[in-house]
Amino acid sequence: MPIIRFKTSGRVVELPDGGDAVNLLRVSIRHECGIPWRCASGNCGTDRVRVVEGAENFDKPRRRERERLGDLLDAGFRLACQSYVDGDCTVEWDPDQVGLDVDSKAYERLRRIWLSKEDSA
Amino acid sequence: MTELLSREEFRTALEKAMEGRQAKDASFSRAWAEGKLQRHHFARWAENHYHYVGPFADYLALIYARTPDDCTDAKDFLLQNMYEEEIADVRHTDLLIRFAEACGSSAERVMDPRNMTPMTRGLQSWCYAVAYREHFAVATAALVVGLESQVPSIYRKQYPVLIDPDVYGFTEEEAEFFDLHITSDEVHGERGYQIVLDHANTPELQQRCLEVVRDGADMRFAYTKALYDTYVKPDLGEWVEEPAAA
Ligand code: FES
Numbered sequence: 096m097p098i099i100r101f102k103t104s105g106r107v108v109e110l111p112d113g114g115d116a117v118n119l120l121r122v123s124i125r126h127e128c129g130i131p132w133r134c135a136s137g138n139c140g141t142d143r144v145r146v147v148e149g150a151e152n153f154d155k156p157r158r159r160e161r162e163r164l165g166d167l168l169d170a171g172f173r174l175a176c177q178s179y180v181d182g183d184c185t186v187e188w189d190p191d192q193v194g195l196d197v198d199s200k201a202y203e204r205l206r207r208i209w210l211s212k213e214d215s216a
Numbered sequence: 217m218t219e220l221l222s223r224e225e226f227r228t229a230l231e232k233a234m235e236g237r238q239a240k241d242a243s244f245s246r247a248w249a250e251g252k253l254q255r256h257h258f259a260r261w262a263e264n265h266y267h268y269v270g271p272f273a274d275y276l277a278l279i280y281a282r283t284p285d286d287c288t289d290a291k292d293f294l295l296q297n298m299y300e301e302e303i304a305d306v307r308h309t310d311l312l313i314r315f316a317e318a319c320g321s322s323a324e325r326v327m328d329p330r331n332m333t334p335m336t337r338g339l340q341s342w343c344y345a346v347a348y349r350e351h352f353a354v355a356t357a358a359l360v361v362g363l364e365s366q367v368p369s370i371y372r373k374q375y376p377v378l379i380d381p382d383v384y385g386f387t388e389e390e391a392e393f394f395d396l397h398i399t400s401d402e403v404h405g406e407r408g409y410q411i412v413l414d415h416a417n418t419p420e421l422q423q424r425c426l427e428v429v430r431d432g433a434d435m436r437f438a439y440t441k442a443l444y445d446t447y448v449k450p451d452l453g454e455w456v457e458e459p460a461a462a
Contacts, residue, residue, distance in 0.1 A: 115369075118399065118402040118403075119370070119408045120399075120402065121402040121403060121405075122401055124403065124406045124407065124410075125406050132403070134300065134304055134305065134400075135300070135400045135402070135403035135404070136300065136304070136305055136396055136399060136400040137396075137399060138304070138305050157388070157395055158388045158389075158392075158395065159395065159396070171283060176399050176400075176403060177399050179223075179372075200380075
């Protein structure tokens, strides 16, 4: 029975044997395990976790995750919203972490939409 | 008289309500996953799909307007879902048009409502009707649990073959619409479940949720099957499932 350990919150979730791989952020939300998140689409990086054990049970990172995490990927980080897991693993995070997207094109575009000239002056 | 189901019983019943009716098992989805489609079939798919998912924020806005203002969690969920469809990142329909263009269609063709099948028009109308007429928990069950939460399981089968150079050979950029929805709809689906479990708090509301989830799964199945019958059957004939390899 695959077990996901959320080290920072102390939560442990057991998954049924033989099921499909599960999305890590979905499991965290469903079982109230506490990974912070914002966009759920690989854009903001708020939900990055360090994989303490079981990295081999994660699927391969796809484009959005590779682009958002860059070097952090090699340092053992994954984005919970982009990750599918099919075996035991342990993850941790900084409960106060914020997004990595302040320099992104999407963030810049939103600033343009929301802030008038006077507001941002 | 039906009893109020516990949270766990109700969740299991919602999951069961979709069994055997999942769009990933419809002929168009099966032919897609098995590498049998051609680019012009995908172009017709995109020209239909736009009219089902394009107004998703409109459906949600109708539900939002009818959700009581003390149900802040539900209102915030709907608002965030709308925001993510439209402006949080690339507009989701722009990604769909990008895929359609890679298949030889165009933005004009995709946005032209004359290019949808009657079944697509039926699915779109059902989404509007449910959003407009049903209790907000029931409408969320129909559109988010019944329809949106199916998306990751569909696209997780369909995306890898799209970008496989030996199968369909699209680039990751051309197929970004699918990659994005694999993950964002996991979270939308999960939060949708929570809203439904929290707010469908009478036996009648629970039963109505189960009915519309069944209806939604049937509608999406029929929509997907109609795509095969209209656009693919003339080329490939009746869909016949190949026996699984031993
Ligand atoms: S929640 Fe934003 S990248 Fe995962």
